Amino acid sequence: MTDASINASTVQQGDAEFGDYFALLKPRVMSLVVFTALVGLLAAPVGVHPVIGFSAILFIAIGGGASGALNMWWDADIDQVMKRTKSRPIPAGKIEPGEALSLGLALSGLSVIMLALATNVFAGAFLAFTIFFYVVIYTMWLKRATPQNIVIGGAAGAFPPVIGWIAATGSMAVEPWLMFALTFMWTPPHFWALALFMRSDYDDAGVPMLTVTHGRRSTRKYILIYTALLALLAVGTAFSGVGGPVYLGVALVLNALFLQGAWKISRRDEDDSEADNFKVERSFFKLSLLYLFLHFGAILAEAVLKPYGLGGW
Secondary structure: OOHHHOOHHHOOOOOOOHHHHHHHOOHHHHHHHHHHHHHHHHHOOOOOOHHHHHHHHHHHHHHHHHHHHHHHHHOHHHHOOOOOOOOOOOOOOOOOHHHHHHHHHHHHHHHHHHHHHHOOHHHHHHHHHHHHHHHHHHHHHHHHHOOOHHHHHOHHHHOHHHHHHHHHHOOOOHHHHHHHHHHHHHHHHHHHHHHHHOHHHHHHHOOOOHHHHOHHHHHHHHHHHHHHHHHHHHHHHHHOOOOOHHHHHHHHHHHHHHHHHHHHHHOOOHHHOOOOOOHHHHHHHHHHHHHHHHHHHHHHHHHHHHHHOOOOO
16 A cells, blocks of 8 residues: 555645544544553552553553554555545545654654653553554554454454553563453454445455455354354453452343344344344444443453452452
8 A cells, every 4th residue: 555546636735633633543442442451450460650550541542543543544545445434534635644654653653662661661562562463464464365354453452451451560461361362352243243234345445354255144153153252251251360240240241142142143144134234233233332341341340349358259
C-alpha cells in the first residue's frame, strides 16, 4: 500500500478537524485497550501509585491510538471500498495518508518511551512489540494473506492486560496470560459474527475473512467451536488468582448466554440468512461486546474487594 493508491481527488486539504484526528486513533478500540490494561494493572498483586498508574494507562492508550492510525494508513485502500469504513478520515478525504503515517509513528515512539520512563523498560518494550504485532504482523501481513487473520492477529488486542500487569509488577505471571487468553479466544467469534452480516464488505475489499474463503456454513461451525473453548477458559479463570465468586457468577451466566447464541447460529440454514436480516448474528455480536466488558469488570471487582477480604477464594 502506498499513498499513491488513494485517489488524490478524494483528499481535500484543510478540511480536517480535531475530531477527524481523534477518529484516526480508533477511539472505540482504544477504549477496550484502556479498560483491559487498567484491569491488568489493578489486578496485579502490588500497589501502584495513582500518578504512575494514570501515566501507564495514558501511554498505553496513546500506543493503542498510534496502532489505529498506522492501521488506517495502511488499509486506506480497502477502507475506501467497505461500507463500514468508507467514512473514516482518510477515505473520506479529511486526512492525507502521509499525515496518518507521521502521526502514528510519532505517537508510537512517544508512548513506548514514556511508558518505559513512567513504569519500567519491560513494559515499554512490550508495548513496542504489541504495536509492531498489530501493524506489521496483522495489518500488513495476515489480514490480506490468510482466513486465520483474525485468529492470529487477535493477539495484538489481547496484550493490553499483560502490559498493564507488567507496568505494575515489572514481571510476568500466569494471571495476565489468562486475561490475554480470554480476549484472544473471544476475538474470532466476535469478528466472525460481524463478518456474517457484513460479508459483502470483505468480498468487495478482497479481504480473505473466513466467511469469504470457507463460506457462512463453515464460519458458523467455527463460531460454536471457539465459543465452547472460550466458555471453558472463562469459567476456569474463576479459580485463578484473579477470579473469585463474583467472577464465577458472571462467567456462568454470560457463557451460558454466549453458548446459546453460538448454538443458534450453528443451527441456521444458509438459505435463511437473507430472510431474517441476520438477526441471530447481530444479536450474538451485540452480546459479544458486553461479554468481554463484563468479564473484565468482574475481574476488576474481585481486585477491588480483595483488600476487604471479600474477593477471591
